[in-house]
Amino acid sequence: MYTDPSPETDSPAIRCRGLIKSFGAVQAVRGLDLEIPRGECYGLLGPNGAGKTTTVEILEGLQEPDRGEVEILGMRWADQGKAIRRRLGVQLQEVRLTDKLRVREVVRLFRSFYPRGPSVAELLERVHLTEKQSAYVRDLSGGQRQRLSVACALAGDPDLLFLDEPTTGLDPQARRALWEIIESFRDEGGTILLTTHFMDEAERLADRVAIMDHGTILIEGTPQQLIATLGGAHVIEFEPTVRVEVLELGELPSVKSVRERGPLRFLTCDELHETLPALVALVDSRGGHLASLTTHRATLDDVFLARTGRQLRDG
Amino acid sequence: MGDLRSLGQLTLSRLRVMLREPEIIFWVFAFPLLLAIGLGVAFSDPMPDTPRVAIESGSGGERFIDALRADPEIEIRILGVEEASDALRRGEVSLVIAGDETTLQFRYDPTRAEARTARLAAERSIQREAGGPAPVTIRPQEVEQLGHRYIDWLIPGIIGFNLMSTGLWGIGFYITQSRQNRQLKRLIATPMPRGHFLLAQILARFVFLIGEIPLLILAAWLLFDVPMAGGIVSLAVVVLIGAASFCGLGLLASSRTRTTEGASGIINAIVMPMVVLCGVFFSTARFPDAMQPLIRILPLTPLNDALRAVYNDGLAFTAVAGELALLATWGIVAFVLALRWFRWQ
Numbered sequence: 288m289y290t291d292p293s294p295e296t297d298s299p300a301i302r303c304r305g306l307i308k309s310f311g312a313v314q315a316v317r318g319l320d321l322e323i324p325r326g327e328c329y330g331l332l333g334p335n336g337a338g339k340t341t342t343v344e345i346l347e348g349l350q351e352p353d354r355g356e357v358e359i360l361g362m363r364w365a366d367q368g369k370a371i372r373r374r375l376g377v378q379l380q381e382v383r384l385t386d387k388l389r390v391r392e393v394v395r396l397f398r399s400f401y402p403r404g405p406s407v408a409e410l411l412e413r414v415h416l417t418e419k420q421s422a423y424v425r426d427l428s429g430g431q432r433q434r435l436s437v438a439c440a441l442a443g444d445p446d447l448l449f450l451d452e453p454t455t456g457l458d459p460q461a462r463r464a465l466w467e468i469i470e471s472f473r474d475e476g477g478t479i480l481l482t483t484h485f486m487d488e489a490e491r492l493a494d495r496v497a498i499m500d501h502g503t504i505l506i507e508g509t510p511q512q513l514i515a516t517l518g519g520a521h522v523i524e525f526e527p528t529v530r531v532e533v534l535e536l537g538e539l540p541s542v543k544s545v546r547e548r549g550p551l552r553f554l555t556c557d558e559l560h561e562t563l564p565a566l567v568a569l570v571d572s573r574g575g576h577l578a579s580l581t582t583h584r585a586t587l588d589d590v591f592l593a594r595t596g597r598q599l600r601d602g
Numbered sequence: 603m604g605d606l607r608s609l610g611q612l613t614l615s616r617l618r619v620m621l622r623e624p625e626i627i628f629w630v631f632a633f634p635l636l637l638a639i640g641l642g643v644a645f646s647d648p649m650p651d652t653p654r655v656a657i658e659s660g661s662g663g664e665r666f667i668d669a670l671r672a673d674p675e676i677e678i679r680i681l682g683v684e685e686a687s688d689a690l691r692r693g694e695v696s697l698v699i700a701g702d703e704t705t706l707q708f709r710y711d712p713t714r715a716e717a718r719t720a721r722l723a724a725e726r727s728i729q730r731e732a733g734g735p736a737p738v739t740i741r742p743q744e745v746e747q748l749g750h751r752y753i754d755w756l757i758p759g760i761i762g763f764n765l766m767s768t769g770l771w772g773i774g775f776y777i778t779q780s781r782q783n784r785q786l787k788r789l790i791a792t793p794m795p796r797g798h799f800l801l802a803q804i805l806a807r808f809v810f811l812i813g814e815i816p817l818l819i820l821a822a823w824l825l826f827d828v829p830m831a832g833g834i835v836s837l838a839v840v841v842l843i844g845a846a847s848f849c850g851l852g853l854l855a856s857s858r859t860r861t862t863e864g865a866s867g868i869i870n871a872i873v874m875p876m877v878v879l880c881g882v883f884f885s886t887a888r889f890p891d892a893m894q895p896l897i898r899i900l901p902l903t904p905l906n907d908a909l910r911a912v913y914n915d916g917l918a919f920t921a922v923a924g925e926l927a928l929l930a931t932w933g934i935v936a937f938v939l940a941l942r943w944f945r946w947q
Contacts, residue, residue, distance in 0.1 A: 347791055349947065372793040379791065383783040387622040388615060399611035400792040443793070 298361030300325045300447050300478035301346060306355035308341055315341040316352070317502035323495075325446070328469075328479040330493030332486065332587060334597065338502040339482040340380060343451055346480065347377055360446060373401060376445030378436050380452055386425035390416055393424060394438050401443030414438040414468055430461025437468055447478045454488060466491060486587035498591055505594045513590045518543030519555030522589050523562060523582050526550050529575030539565045546593065553592075555585060608794050612802035616776070617809060629771070630814055634764040635821050641883060642753040642826055652677050653696040653720035656686040662706055663699035669731035670699075675723040690745065691914070693755050694887040696720040705739045712744045713751045754829070757822040758909035759882040761815060762844065766876060766902050768810070769848025770869045773803050774856035778865035781856075787947040796946070804849045811845055831916030839919040840912055843926050844905040847933030851901070853940035876902040901932040 299322050306319040315338045323329045333339050344350045346357060348364045348371060357364060359371045384393055394407050404410075411417045414434040419427065427435065433453060440448060450469065454462040469492055473479055483489055489496045490510045497507040506513060514520075519542070531552070536545045541558040556562040559582060570577060591597070620626050654677045655670065657663040670678045681689055681698075689695045690709060697720040701707035706728070710717040725740055732738045780786050789799060815837075822828035830837065855872060859865040879893070880886065880902035889897060897903055904925035911917040911925075919926065 349787060349791060369793055372791070375791070377788070377791040379784060379788055381784055382788045384785065384788075385615070385619055385780075385783075387619045392615065392618065396611045396615050397792065399607040400794040402605065439788075 298358065299323055300327070300360055301329075301480060302356075302358040303346065304356045306342065306345060306357070307353045308338075308345060308350065309353055315502055316345070319355070319503060321346075321497075321504070323478065323480060325478050326473075326476050327494045328473045328481060328492050330489035330496035331480065331482040331499055332484065332489050332496055332591065333482075333499035334484060337499045339499055340451060342499070343449055343480065343482055347375065347449055348372070373443055374446045376440035376443065376448040378440045378448075378450050378453060380455075382436065384424050384432070384435065384439075386423065388424055389420070390422055390424065390427070390435055391420040393435060394420075394442065397439040397442040404442050404444040410438045410441060413441060413471070415464065428461070430457050430464060433457060433461070433465055434468065437465065441472070445477065447480070448472060450479060450481045452482055452484070454483070454485065462488070486591070489587055496587065498587070498594060500591075500595050506590070510587060513587060514585050517555045517585050517589055517593060519557050520585055521556055521559050521582055522585050523554040523556065523559070523566065523580070525552055525554075525566070525580040526578040527552065527570050527575055528578050529570065529573040531570060531573065535569065536566075539569065544593075548592075548596065551579075553589075555589070609798040609802055609805075612794075612798055613805045613809070616802055616806035619776070620772070620806065620810065626772070630764075630768050630810060631817060634760050634818055637763075638753070638757060638760045638818070638822060639825065641756055653716040653723075654679060654689075654694065655697045655699060655720050655724055656681045656689055656695040658683055658686050658698060658700040661700045662703045663701065665703070666699075666728045666731050669727045670724060673723050673727045676720055676727075689887075692885060692887075692910075693752060694885050697724060699724065701741065705741055708740055708742045709745050710742070711751060753822070753826045754914055755910065756883065757818070757826075757828050758913040759906050761818060761841070761913075762880075762902055762906040762909050763877060763882045764814065764818065765811075765841065765844045765905065766848050767873055768814070769807065769845060770852045770855060770873055772807055772810075773849050773852030774859075774865050774869050775862060777803065777853070777856040778859045778862050781859070781945070781947070782861055784947070790946045800853060800941075800944075803853070804846065807845060807849055808842070811841060815841055831914055832912035833918065836912045836917070836919040837909075840905070840908045840922070840926065843929055843933070844909070847901055847905075847929050847936070850933040850936035850940065853944070854936040857940045857943040858945045876900055879903075881906045899928070901929055904928045 301321060301323040303319065303321045306316050307314070308316040319342055331339050331342065341350065345352045346359065348368055360374055362371050364371060391407060391411065394410050398404060398407055398410065405413070408417070411420050414437055416431065416434055416438065419431060424432065424435065437453070453469070454465055457465065466488070469479065469481070473492070479492070481489070481492060493510065495507065495509055496513060497504045498513070499505065506516065533545050533547065536542065536552065536554060539554070540561040541556040542562055543555045543557065546553040554562065554566070567577065652675065657667065657670070657678060657680050659680050659682055664680070667678065667680070670676065679695070686695070686698045686700070690698050690711065693714070696710060696714055696717045698709040699706060700709060708721055708724070710721060721742070728738055728740070790796060819830055823830070851872065855868050856865050859868060879889065879897050880900050882902070886894070886897050886903060908919070908922040908925040908929070911922045912919060
């Protein structure tokens with residue numbers, strides 16, 4: 288009987304330092320540091336090509352970093368790879384499970400790889416696929432496939448769950464169903480590393496998030512902390528027909544920050560009802576008007592835009 | 603290791619996928635049968651090839667060597683008594699000329715189309731040389747016996763062909779597809795012992811053999827009265843070693859392929875030359891001597907030879923130990939290289 292070595296349980300779930308990985312001339316990960324305590328849901332946000340998947344695959348032991356140190360649950364891949372694998376749950380992007388297998392058969396297969404874990408029936412129940420257990424994978428919807436993939440990731444009762452863009456391509460209802468499954472794992476004390484390019488997903492699930500671009504982490508914190516860096520709770524986005532200086536906009540009441548992007552101007556402010564009338568009056572006084580005007584509560588998308596000049600979903 | 607549940611589940615998964623794929627059922631079970639039936643029927647047509655005639659050394663036939671050599675329609679060789687009858691049985695010659703000075707004996711298999719051409723041509727040359735309408739008596743002797751016809755010779759070749767193509771396609775294509783779909787990557791993210799995955803492919807192949815080979819033997823017997831001369835155990839040993847070796851080659855062929863298109867190209871490049879060269883449909887003796895060393899070393903040749911030795915000649919597997927050793931060497935080398943080069947993602 289194989290018994291896992293028992294690593295110190297006060298070690299963080301994930302710790303990595305100075306991670307570097309290149310593919311030819313392209314440096315996908317450039318000196319990344321990360322520390323995720325046990326029981327946390329950590330969201331790694333960034334557009335396509337930011338290096339999220341490469342980072343996650345290094346942490347999962349599927350790729351080797353060119354340089355840097357990785358510790359998972361207090362263990363290292365080089366000498367305790369098998370012990371780590373037994374305690375990880377992994378969901379990869381773009382895996383096509385065999386179409387000709389039934390849902391139950393796939394779960395049973397993955398369950399057979401782990402020495403301990405829930406029964407096949409319990410796993411199916413957890414991802415709400417009990418009724419679909421006899422269906423072929425081929426006949427599942429996108430959301431059901433994703434839930435099946437999560438069931439496979441949960442087969443070994445993992446301490447740490449990696450989810451790589453779990454809801455990409457799913458409709459809103461399927462996304463919410465998956466979120467609930469992820470939340471129940473988190474509520475039972477599991478650690479999650481989630482990559483996503485949906486800020487609403489990160490805001491709902493993650494205790495802490497990091498914004499990643501060009502292979503490094505730009506900023507890290509709770510979603511509220513990150514949004515607070517913008518300085519205001521609301522964002523006003525508008526296009527004036529006349530020239531208005533950044534300095535003038537900054538002096539409007541309650542405005543915290545001003546940014547330009549092409550013809551568009553972005554203001555963050557705390558009190559919309561003070562800023563908006565003043566803005567309209569200012570543009571009016573120059574003989575112009577607002578060609579467009581929208582406002583919304585500040586989100587992680589705005590944080591990303593402020594940091595990179597691009598939007599998360601621009602890719 | 604200890605825990606073989608994962609090996610069992612992986613094997614079961616592979617078997618399920620195979621059984622649920624109608625195309626695979628066709629290629630594994632129906633195709634070799636159709637091939638045998640097609641060829642069994644088709645070979646009653648005349649062959650465009652020059653038939654070979656053997657003259658037993660020391661027989662009355664030697665008197666007519668020059669005349670027979672001058673005939674462009676046949677090709678002559680001189681063989682010892684036993685060699686000649688072996689050659690006839692294996693289809694390497696179509697006619698054996700034996701007998702004494704006054705009465706020649708023509709031995710041939712009447713079910714072989716080219717035997718008729720050979721007989722007519724040889725008789726014509728001999729009588730012309732002897733002078734007069736029929737100064738030499740020729741006694742035809744039909745040696746058609748069950749087990750000595752073309753179809754009898756063909757069936758073991760089809761089995762060899764089937765072991766090769768299902769090994770290469772069944773293993774190579776599936777592994778490439780799993781790699782392309784990123785399933786291999788997903789699997790190695792679990793604690794699954796990697797060897798279990800590869801072993802499961804081979805075990806599933808063996809389970810299929812249990813249905814595949816008896817079905818072919820049964821069909822050959824029911825449709826063409828092809829007898830199995832050798833013992834079941836000997837045949838099973840040869841089949842297992844052959845299947846395992848071609849599984850090894852299948853693993854090697856797909857150890858690094860990224861796309862199923864790429865795998866198809868590689869597998870075809872391995873399968874096609876061997877189908878032609880290694881004595882599946884016609885004897886390897888038809889190729890020039892210069893090519894024989896190459897032909898002898900290719901893995902399908904020893905497999906077909908060993909299968910025929912057991913199936914047609916009733917020998918035990920111990921009699922073909924050399925062939926089996928060559929075949930096993932291919933398998934082991936392929937397997938070791940495949941493990942070394944195998945790419946999981």
